[in-house]
Amino acid sequence: MFTVYGRANSINVRKVLWMLDEVGQPFERQDWGRGYRPTSEPEFKQRSIFGVVPVIDDDGFVLRESQTIVRYLASKYNRADLYPTQLQPRAVTESWMDWASTDLYSAARPVFHAMIVNAKDPATATAPADGVADWTKQMHRLDEQLSSHGPFLMGKAFTIADIPAGMVVNRWFSLKFDKPALPAVTAYYDRLALRPAFRTHGRNGTP
Numbered sequence: 001m002f003t004v005y006g007r008a009n010s011i012n013v014r015k016v017l018w019m020l021d022e023v024g025q026p027f028e029r030q031d032w033g034r035g036y037r038p039t040s041e042p043e044f045k046q047r048s049i050f051g052v053v054p055v056i057d058d059d060g061f062v063l064r065e066s067q068t069i070v071r072y073l074a075s076k077y078n079r080a081d082l083y084p085t086q087l088q089p090r091a092v093t094e095s096w097m098d099w100a101s102t103d104l105y106s107a108a109r110p111v112f113h114a115m116i117v118n119a120k121d122p123a124t125a126t127a128p129a130d131g132v133a134d135w136t137k138q139m140h141r142l143d144e145q146l147s148s149h150g151p152f153l154m155g156k157a158f159t160i161a162d163i164p165a166g167m168v169v170n171r172w173f174s175l176k177f178d179k180p181a182l183p184a185v186t187a188y189y190d191r192l193a194l195r196p197a198f199r200t201h202g203r204n205g206t207p
């Protein structure tokens with residue numbers, strides 16, 4: 001039995017759900033986290049003392065950290081096409097994942113929190129200008145990489161490097177604020193949407 005502990009609207013849980021579908025791993029999911037069962041409950045904390053989602057339980061093997069789980073699944077299914085086994089391309093893949101979950105996501109987070117998590121009414125919430133400026137700077141970097149070395153982050157083919165970035169790109173296009181034209185990112189968002197797993201868990205109407 002493979003169980004995912006975490007609400008399906010969390011960006012970190014969605015990375016894992018996307019990857020589960022990419023590799024075809026059957027799973028069940030339990031709703032934990034903001035708006036659902038609190039992760040402070042002992043039943044959750046015995047799986048992760050940090051009290052954050054996602055956590056997986058693969059036949060008794062418990063693991064936290066969304067990106068580690070994505071890499072675990074790629075390795076479990078021997079998907080060298082998604083996660084290169086050669087040292088250097090593997091390291092570059094990981095560098096894109098790290099960048100997306102640190103610099104890119106950290107820049108997106110204040111805007112998301114202002115417009116959705118902390119907004120009295122998300123329909124009328126406005127984006128904080130300084131947050132938009134920080135996020136836009138990182139999105140320009142993504143656009144530059146995709147236009148010069150794309151169409152995916154590792155070049156010709158989709159890899160797990162695209163999962164954390166793809167989730168932030170979905171958030172970028174899902175939130176309403178003035179954005180510069182980023183042609184390579186726009187094409188990337190459409191290209192990712194050719195993947196059923198991204199349509200189900202990423203570009204599914206949820207920011």
Ligand SMILES: N[C@@H](CCC(=O)N[C@@H](CS)C(=O)NCC(=O)O)C(=O)O
Nearest residue numbers: 010011012033034052053054065066
């Ligand atoms: N580094 C962790 C971060 C996990 C995290 O911050 N999860 C958020 C949701 S995206 C969370 O659990 N928030 C508290 C909650 O939902 O109760 C990962 O990538 O798995």
